[in-house]
Amino acid sequence: MADFRAVAQLNEFTSDEDVLVVNYGRFSVLLYKIDGEFFAMEDRCSHADVLLSDGEIDFSMCRIQCHKHGAMFDLKNGQALTPPAVVGVKMFAVKVTDQTISIAPK
Amino acid sequence: MAVVKRLTQKPETPVFTRENVHALSQSRQEPQWLVDLRKRSWDTYETLPMPSLEDEAWRRTNYSHIDWQQASQQHVLAQANLSAVPRQNLEPLVSDENTALLVFVDGQVVHYSVPNALIEQGVIFKDLNSAVQEHGETVQRYLMTQAVTPADGKFAALNGALWHYGWFVHVPRNVTAEVPMHIVVYNTQNGASLPRALAVTEESANATVVVDYISAKTDKLSAFIGATELLVGNNSKLTYVALQDWNRQTFEFSHQKGRIGRDGNLDWILGVMGSQLTKAFIEIELDGMGANGRVSGFFFADQDQLFDLDTQQNHNAPATTSDLLFKGAGKDQSRTVWQGMIKSLPKMQKIDGFQASRNLLLSDDVRMDGIPGLEIEADDVKCSHAATFGTLEEAPIHYLMSRGIPRNIAEIMLIDGFFDELLQRIPFEKVVERLQAAVEAKIIS
Numbered sequence: 001m002a003d004f005r006a007v008a009q010l011n012e013f014t015s016d017e018d019v020l021v022v023n024y025g026r027f028s029v030l031l032y033k034i035d036g037e038f039f040a041m042e043d044r045c046s047h048a049d050v051l052l053s054d055g056e057i058d059f060s061m062c063r064i065q066c067h068k069h070g071a072m073f074d075l076k077n078g079q080a081l082t083p084p085a086v087v088g089v090k091m092f093a094v095k096v097t098d099q100t101i102s103i104a105p106k
Numbered sequence: 107m108a109v110v111k112r113l114t115q116k117p118e119t120p121v122f123t124r125e126n127v128h129a130l131s132q133s134r135q136e137p138q139w140l141v142d143l144r145k146r147s148w149d150t151y152e153t154l155p156m157p158s159l160e161d162e163a164w165r166r167t168n169y170s171h172i173d174w175q176q177a178s179q180q181h182v183l184a185q186a187n188l189s190a191v192p193r194q195n196l197e198p199l200v201s202d203e204n205t206a207l208l209v210f211v212d213g214q215v216v217h218y219s220v221p222n223a224l225i226e227q228g229v230i231f232k233d234l235n236s237a238v239q240e241h242g243e244t245v246q247r248y249l250m251t252q253a254v255t256p257a258d259g260k261f262a263a264l265n266g267a268l269w270h271y272g273w274f275v276h277v278p279r280n281v282t283a284e285v286p287m288h289i290v291v292y293n294t295q296n297g298a299s300l301p302r303a304l305a306v307t308e309e310s311a312n313a314t315v316v317v318d319y320i321s322a323k324t325d326k327l328s329a330f331i332g333a334t335e336l337l338v339g340n341n342s343k344l345t346y347v348a349l350q351d352w353n354r355q356t357f358e359f360s361h362q363k364g365r366i367g368r369d370g371n372l373d374w375i376l377g378v379m380g381s382q383l384t385k386a387f388i389e390i391e392l393d394g395m396g397a398n399g400r401v402s403g404f405f406f407a408d409q410d411q412l413f414d415l416d417t418q419q420n421h422n423a424p425a426t427t428s429d430l431l432f433k434g435a436g437k438d439q440s441r442t443v444w445q446g447m448i449k450s451l452p453k454m455q456k457i458d459g460f461q462a463s464r465n466l467l468l469s470d471d472v473r474m475d476g477i478p479g480l481e482i483e484a485d486d487v488k489c490s491h492a493a494t495f496g497t498l499e500e501a502p503i504h505y506l507m508s509r510g511i512p513r514n515i516a517e518i519m520l521i522d523g524f525f526d527e528l529l530q531r532i533p534f535e536k537v538v539e540r541l542q543a544a545v546e547a548k549i550i551s
Contacts, residue, residue, distance in 0.1 A: 008113060021112040023171035026383060026412050026441070028159075032108075049166050051159055057108035105439065 002093060002104035007031065010099045021053050024103055029092055031101065034059060034075060040092035040103045041078050047071050047085040118170070119156055120178035120264065120298070120329065124148055127267045139246050140238060147266030150256035157260055166443045166475060167385050167414040172357055177329035179297035186211035191292045192320070199288060199316045199347070200534040206231055206287040212295050213271040223284040227277075229313075231287045234272035234302055244276055248306050253335035253363040259387070261359040265300050265333040272302035277311040277342075286314035296326035296355060303334040307342035309367075316537070319350040320380070328356040330381075336364035336372060340394060343371040347537055351544070352380035354409070360386045368394025368423070375532055378405040378413055378434075379544045389418040392426035392457075402531045403432035404541050406548045407440035407472075414443040421450040421457040424484075430461040433528040435521060437468035437548070445477040448491065452483040462492040466524050468549075518549055 007022035008031060020031040021043055028043035030053055043053050045066040055067040063081060065072045071085035078089040092103040127148045131141045157164040188196075190211050206224055208231065209217035215233050224231060230241055237245050250256070256263035277283050293299055307313050321328065330352065338344045344364075352358060358381045364372045378384055390399035399419065407413050419428040428448065436442050448459040463476040476493030498520055506516035525545060529538045 012111070012113065015109065017108050019108050019110045021110060023168075025171060025410055026168050028168050028170070053110050053112075057110075059108065 004093075004095050004102040004104040006100045006102045008101045010096065010101065017059065019053070019057055022103075024092065024105070027090070028053075029103060030064075031094070031103070032057070032075070034062065038094040038096065038101060039076060040094050041073070041075065042090040042092070044089065045071055045085060046080060046087040046089050052089070118174070120174050120331075122178060122264065122268060126180070130268060130270060134235060136238060137242055139242075143250060144267045147250070147256040147263050151260065151263035151267055154260045154263060163416055163445070164385070167383070167412060169357060169383055169385070172329070173327055174329070176296060177298070177327040177357060181212070181295050181297050186214040186216050186294075188216040190294050190322070191216075191290060195290055195292065195318055195320055197536070199318070199536045199540065200286040200314055205285050207290070208233060208273055208288070209290045209292070210271055210301075211292050213299060213301070221285055227281050227284060229278070229281065229283050230274060230276040232274050234269075234274045234304065237274035241274070241276070245274060245304070248335070248337055249302075249304055250335075252337060252365050254333040254361045258361050261331050262333060262361040265302060265331050265361070269300045269302035269333065272304065275305040275313065275315055277307045277313045279308040279339075280310045281308075282312035283314070286316060289315070289317045291317065291319045293321035293328065294324075296324040296328045299328060299330045299332075301332050303332070304337075305335070305344060305346065306337045307339050307344045309339045309341055311339060311342040313343075314345040316347040317349070319348070319352065321353045321356055323353050324355050326355060328353070330356055330358040330360070332358070332360040332362075334360070334362040336374070338364060338366040338370040338372045340367040341369040342367070343373070345373045345375075345533070347375045347532075347534065349377040349537070349540060350380055350384070354380070354382050354411075356381045358384040358386065360384075362386065363389045363391065364399060365391045365393055366397040366399050369396035370394065370398070372399045374399070374401045375537065376401070376403045377541055377544070378403070378415065379548070381411065383412045385414045385416070387416045387418070389420065390428060391420045391422055392428060393422050395423050395425045397423060398427045399429070400531070401428075401430040402528055403430075403434070404525065404528055405432070405434035405442060406545060407434070407436045407442050408548050408551060409438045409440060411440045412442070415445075417444070417446040417461070419446070419448045419459055419461060421448070421454050421459060424454045425456045426454070427458045428460065431528055431531065432463045433525055434474070435466040435468055435524070435545075435548075436472040436474050439469075439471045441473045443475045443477070444493070445479070446491065447479040447481060448489050449481040450484050450487060450489070454484045455486040457484065457487045457489065459487070459489040460491070463494070464524075464527075465493070465495045466521065467495060467497050468521075518546060521545060521549060
């Protein structure tokens with residue numbers, strides 16, 4: 001059974017462009033919305049462990065680019081889109097209950 | 107344009123202050139040299155930033171979720187008792203009887219026994235606070251002078267300022283310690299634990315020291331911020347075994363360093379099984395010709411444990427030898443990182459340095475990193491490194507099952523076989539048995 005943990009409140013999103021960086025245990029996780037739906041992705045490039053939150057997030061193209069070596073990942077499923085990444089990024093399930101946003105490893 | 111906001115509601119540093127340092131020294135009536143040493147450590151601590159994911163040595167270890175309010179809490183403790191320690195952890199590990207035994211519960215000495223034979227040899231085996239009072243000059247000569255110093259990092263500086271218990275082993279010149287020395291560190295409370303270990307073998311001395319680190323289950327977080335200094339004199343030998351099995355609420359940050367003199371020999375055995383997160387710096391400095399350092403590391407991570415083991419083999423003299431083997435397994439969603447460096451100073455010829463990390467992945471979600479490195483500035487040397495990763499293969503499992511061995515037993519046998527190369531380096535049967543029992547417990551859990 002997934003271990004959902006509360007990580008943020010709905011009112012911490014003040015715009016659709018907000019990306020929150022939260023902790024799930026030792027995982028640093030990016031929390032964001034696309035078309036009103038919440039997604040959560042581990043804040044770590046699968047290529048060289050660099051923080052993805054320092055990179056460029058493009059909601060219109062639904063992708064995030066690592067600032068270190070340019071690897072891109074799909075914001076919805078974490079899939080690696082370009083080298084040098086060959087492995088996707090870990091995604092987390094997201095649940096909203098009342099005003100609280102919770103996540104759990106998928 | 108995306109706007110990134112980092113949410114953090116917890117204190118981001120341990121909740122100690124300079125006043126804690128002053129109060130600690132006063133309560134112990136420490137000599138002025140130690141008061142000054144703690145103050146200088148604190149000064150260094152204040153100048154250093156907390157390590158972060160931006161630092162190369164830390165970029166795979168996120169500890170920002172620690173609630174330092176809980177983890178660095180200092181308790182006013184009631185009198186601790188030996189009965190709190192599990193019986194099996196008081197059993198001797200390297201001999202038939204535990205004649206030299208020092209036991210701490212929550213940083214307090216609850217048992218101390220040392221045989222006359224050791225005392226008559228002039229060996230000092232004592233808790234560090236007592237050693238400061240009774241052998242101050244000797245302790246002052248070695249404490250924080252050559253191995254782990256505050257400049258080594260934020261947590262090293264914190265330990266230098268606020269270590270509140272520890273042990274001191276000193277073996278005089280030409281003495282072979284009659285019996286091995288066993289230290290047990292057992293914590294029952296959450297909060298901060300900052301021990302300091304100092305072992306010194308003078309020229310041509312010989313000793314064996316074994317340390318057991320364990321804690322009871324707690325609901326709240328703990329931080330173990332430790333420092334270990336091993337000073338191996340010319341032509342002396344120190345065998346040092348450290349087994350760690352903290353509870354799952356513990357975060358360990360430790361600096362451990364051995365310095366080895368001319369023709370000296372350090373045989374260092376480490377076992378890492380517990381904690382939620384361990385970040386350990388393990389270094390050997392080979393300072394004299396003929397110095398030899400062997401480091402054997404065992405680790406097994408499960409559930410959501412993270413072990414980040416950072417090793418360094420520094421050849422500071424020619425004709426020195428180092429041999430490092432780290433073997434570990436990971437399962438569930440755990441993560442292990444081993445980063446190792448062999449470094450030789452310029453013109454340090456005829457060195458022989460070896461490092462290997464061998465990793466066994468036992469689940470689809472585990473992640474294990476092995477990052478070996480060499481920085482060699484001489485041209486007549488033999489240096490090699492290796493990092494390997496594998497999973498359990500079906501063929502040998504099938505073979506064992508075809509001989510009537512149930513699958514789960516077959517897997518245990520193969521995993522035991524994986525660790526055997528490392529266990530062969532351990533000269534103490536009971537230590538091997540302890541590690542084998544840990545492997546079984548981890549596999550079954």
